[in-house]
Amino acid sequence: MIPDWLKGEERAAPPRDRSPFALRTLKTLGGVLARLQIQRGREGRLRISVLGKLLLLLALLLCLSVARHPLLLLGVAALALGYASTLPAWELASVLRPALGGALLTLLLVLPAMLLRPAGRLNNVLVVGKVFLSVTMVNCFNRRTQWNELTAALRRLRVPGVFVFVLDLSLKYIVQLGGVMVDLLTARELRAVGRDRHKYRSVGGVLGQTFLRSIRLSRETWEAMCCRCFTDDYKGL
């Protein structure tokens, strides 16, 4: 027997309300974490092996950081920009935004030095360019590589298995907790139709839940590992 209020139409008119800053921030954060899940970085037509890509990235980054000779810089710039120009537009925007941001920040940092010591200007400009290029390259790599392929590549590089395994596990946690956070916040948003006087209680709730979830998750994962004959010896990882 359902009560009367559940039968008729709802008469309450919800007052307008704004989602508070802290909750929106949390949601953004969760979304970024969970994006790793959607992140299915893939190569376009040119399928470069992940290992090759990783080595190339490391080599280019090294080149860039030690480069004094302008030719080296120019070559790296040509490679990085040329590769970036093959990305589709929407990916380009998300690759270049942080790169431009980083370059701008660096510019602000070296600006006083540039004004005070004009002789070093060229070097300072180079630093800004280096920051821009490194961030662009790392971002491109990120966009075009799946995380699990990356860890597989690390394994092939003879990085110790335990290290790679822990990396895999952390990735899994990050993705799952990000998902939990977004789910909780979405659920809250869907139900919070009216004015909520205790929004910051929700913030506590969401963070608390996420924390508890993370503890339970790690415990259960450990148990699942034990159930599959794992006994602390990291054999064959």
Added chain:
Amino acid sequence: MALLELDNITFSYAPEEPPVLRGLSLSVEAGACVALRGDNGAGKTTLFRILNGLSFPQSGVYRFDGAEINRAYLKKQRNAKRFHQRVGYLFQNPEVMLFNASVREEIAFGPRQLGLPREEIEARVRDCLQLLGLEPLADKAPYHLSGGQKKQAAFAAVLALNPELLILDEPLAGLDRKARDRLLGLLLELRQAGKTLLTATHDEALCRALEARVLRLEEGVLREEP
């Protein structure tokens, strides 16, 4: 002799809480198939945890193939490996069972822990992928899978250990028709091959198909259901 035997088990999560299991006893022959029913929160998962040596009862004895399973027994690495190889456990939430970089790695994890030779591991991985129709997903990251796919990947990972006793917590929940039929057929084959099955399920069809002995978990003890 029974493969597993529970004798007068009592378990509570905290001393001040009422016990979840109150003097529960159960005996399962090798090759038998038992379906467990019970309301939400009746203690099915708790019972499974005890059977897998993840929790230990406050009182009562759990024997698996004659050996008493307790903390001291599982402390020994050799015992633990052997026990966990013989008992396979499909968690209710398959998410926690997937912690490797790809489905392939996931399935290879167990056999690797046993120290099997490489060709043997590869063969097992190939077969398990094929048994559950997971070949197209083999190199995907587990967190890219859907809920049903995760369940199947987790099941494949359990099978790779070739366990004698399979403990399955809601094996068919969240699967689509095709995956359900495939898994059902697989369970039947496993039963015919002499594996012991212990499942928690609300699925009538599953119980009927496996000709399972149905038990009901109520008020902390098991009761035979007609």
Added chain:
Amino acid sequence: MHIPENYLSPVSCTVLGAAMIPVWVHAVKKTNEELPGEKIPLLGAGAAFSFLAMMFNVPLVGGSTGHAVGGTLIALLFGPNAACLAVSVALLLQALIFGDGGVLAFGANCFNMAFVLPYVGWGVYRLLKGKGDGTVRSCAAAAIGSYVGLNAAALCCAVEFGLQPMLFRDAVGNALYCPYDLSVAIPAMMIPHLAVAGVVEAVFTAAVYALVRRTSPDLRYERILSGAPEGGKRSRLPIFALIAALIAACPLGLLATGTAWGEWGAEEIAEIVVGGKTLGYTPAGLEKGWSLAVPMPDYALEGVNEALAYVLSAVIGVALLVILFKLLSLVMKGRRKNT
């Protein structure tokens, strides 16, 4: 044809720059209306063509050099409005990064190469082609259109140069900016462009246009104008292969030694021989003029092999243009969704 810094008086630069503003506004508006969003990244490829064409210097009669612009080609593919934008962006890149063409003279350079050239070229093409759509006729129309377009632009450039000494002189009577009047500038600019650079532009345009007609016929502006349905997804491979080939070949542009007429550095202008005598002085505006320190003046870097630097410049320039127009397509798509 790139007018360097300080060859035009600030007043001339301002006037021409101001004249470009309504053109740009119109071009942006029309491009936004008529060009489908997915074509805009390809417009970047068009701008890259233009950028590369301008790196191919050919020796002209009288010891100076010149180059094609490719503006008419872009107009044939994406329309004169889009061509105006594409060439403007390519010019901006050249001015800011490679020091080709002055920053202050940017408006004037755009007026010549991004406004006069593509619109004239497109107009002549339409006029000559008439109603038919034969390959030979279209390609001939394209060749003549681009030839006329380039020379119209060169003429404008020459007039801008030639007006300077007539309008701006110091107390002694020495020119402040470009020292040559119309009677010198027009023949000096026009003869080589009519004889050589125009031909290069015509050949370049007709060749690429013929290739596009064969490999990606849907890429033509007339198709967009007539509202023809999209011909499915076609491979753009030939176009990008052509760009790659142009990049690889661009050091050929270095073979033409000498400076383009009207693009001398402040230190060489006093020795330039025109009509049998040297100028003998450096115009004040050139000597004391402001100029921007660009990262890679004349597509070169100190201590780097010239040809290598040239190729790398081409790659960077092309990549930047493609990236820029891809981002632009994103902005335009967003705007269209909002309206």
